[in-house]
Amino acid sequence: MKSCTVLITGASRGIGHAAAIAFASKGYRLVLNCLHSKDMLETFAAELGRDYGVSVLTCCGDIGDYHFVCELFNRIKNFSPGVDVLVNNAGIDYIGLLSDMSLEEWDHVIRTNLTSVFSCCKLAIPYMVSQKQGKIINISSAWGSVGASCEAAYSAAKGGINALTKALAKELAPSNIQVNAIACGVIDTDMNRCFSREERAALSEEIPAGRFGTSEEAAQLILQLAQSPSYLTGQVIGLDGGWI
Numbered sequence: 001m002k003s004c005t006v007l008i009t010g011a012s013r014g015i016g017h018a019a020a021i022a023f024a025s026k027g028y029r030l031v032l033n034c035l036h037s038k039d040m041l042e043t044f045a046a047e048l049g050r051d052y053g054v055s056v057l058t059c060c061g062d063i064g065d066y067h068f069v070c071e072l073f074n075r076i077k078n079f080s081p082g083v084d085v086l087v088n089n090a091g092i093d094y095i096g097l098l099s100d101m102s103l104e105e106w107d108h109v110i111r112t113n114l115t116s117v118f119s120c121c122k123l124a125i126p127y128m129v130s131q132k133q134g135k136i137i138n139i140s141s142a143w144g145s146v147g148a149s150c151e152a153a154y155s156a157a158k159g160g161i162n163a164l165t166k167a168l169a170k171e172l173a174p175s176n177i178q179v180n181a182i183a184c185g186v187i188d189t190d191m192n193r194c195f196s197r198e199e200r201a202a203l204s205e206e207i208p209a210g211r212f213g214t215s216e217e218a219a220q221l222i223l224q225l226a227q228s229p230s231y232l233t234g235q236v237i238g239l240d241g242g243w244i
């Protein structure tokens with residue numbers, strides 16, 4: 001049986017890291033990206049190869065830069081015929097008043113969180129269309145639908161991902177390519193290391209499940225979406241312990 005290739009952006013830590021382990025455990029070939037942590041990603045790739053016997057290509061660089069994404073897909077051509085599953089996971093937050101945000105900071109948040117999704121989808125789709133199958137899974141946020149004070153740019157980028165998911169799902173359904181998003185609530189990763197112990201406790205109390213989600217729970221849902229029925233498309237699925 002043909003082994004499927006999954007590209008996971010932002011795979012050096014957090015949700016992307018956990019997703020890489022989940023896909024490796026099912027025998028997928030992996031293409032892993034992150035921004036800076038080249039050595040860490042290569043060590044991780046070697047561990048996945050050793051523990052699960054899977055092939056792994058690593059490629060560090062800025063996923064918000066379209067030219068880098070072109071380079072990444074050129075490298076993929078020597079590794080695999082194409083990408084069967086695309087997990088657009090890389091993301092950054094920005095906390096602060098919109099009025100204090102510079103144009104450069106706004107652009108950085110939008111490029112990293114949203115333009116990266118455009119670029120990876122654009123370059124992954126032709127192979128998926130030729131195969132008449134493919135899965136695109138976008139990692140969004142609860143803030144993409146309800147908005148967060150002092151995270152306006154991040155909320156706008158994630159709201160953009162939600163709309164892109166729904167539109168692209170319609171565009172690609174005739175080609176048997178499914179596009180879905182996961183709107184995470186609070187997941188216990190480095191992205192939330194800024195919270196003090198008291199803030200964590202207060203936030204946990206607001207969440208009906210009474211706790212933060214884990215990267216492994218997000219990874220489990222990502223893998224399930226990669227293996228879900230083809231009739232499931234265009235959905236933004238909340239993973240937030242009943243919070244929103």
Ligand code: NAD
Nearest residue numbers: 010012014015034035062063090091141184186187189191
């Ligand atoms: P994290 O900070 O632990 O990891 C982020 C990953 O993205 C890292 O591997 C980093 O190298 C990579 N990355 C950042 N900028 C990049 C760039 N320009 N190019 C390539 N890679 C880049 O974050 P996480 O919590 O695992 O978040 C993963 C995704 O989940 C993000 O899209 C985030 O917005 C989303 N999300 C997270 C939470 C949460 O509570 N943790 C909530 C909602 C949504």
